Amino acid sequence: MPRPRTFHIGRIDITPLLDGDLDASLDKVPDPVDRAAATELIAQAGGEKALTMDCHAFLLHLPEGPVLIDAGTGTMMHARLGHLHARLAETGVKHEDIRTILLTHAHKDHFGGLVDEAGRAMFPNAELLLHEVEAAFWFDTPPEQMPERARGSLHLNAKAFGPYEGRIRRVAEGEGLPGIAARLAPGHTPGHTAWVIETGAAPLIAWGDVVHVAALHLVRPETAMIYDLDPATAFATRRDMLQWVVDNNAVVAAAHLDAPGIGHLRRDPDRYSFVPLD
């Protein structure tokens, strides 16, 4: 696996940390019409491998200290994942140095690395920042009122967040850290969040799971996948955010786009393309 590389965007230094990769499947496209179109797009994009998603977290090097955006999968998924801790070690930043972790949402490929296999906190000094809408959904909703898909992962949420009790800060829209603001980007989960980071130059946006499979969602943003709890809302968010990124010439830090997971979007007549920074 390549060693982490740091990118300089205005005054911000950011290091993508590749946790590993995971396979999507056309079976995850629920609508038969969409699935036929998706099958075609994946074939055009080179076949099955276009359904493999990288899984990135991001390390920000701020004057106040290092800040992590998402925390990888830890031991909650499979053997091709869970490399965040090794990648972090290669940067020279220690787990105990991290005081803040910004979470895009509460799914296991973003929070799994908060704990070890035994459920102990990996970041002894970190406060977790989560949008208040996301926190309310996962922590305050009676399980019987949750969609089944969300209910099925509650035990993992408890494992990851339990050891951080008292260290979870719910932030309102626009709050976060100095120069970093939470922006609700709902649909994938109710409180799915993009973190918008001022750089002194183009904005940097860590958009979590706004796009899963580039070959599908950058070409046909309306393609639903079962990963999104509310596909129609996820589509509206994706459509608006893709446009915002291009209009603002923003740099995207994307959890599931190809390594290094950081780059620009290009708008062509019939699609968007991800142009990684080099």
Ligand SMILES: [Zn+2]
């Ligand atoms: Zn994800």
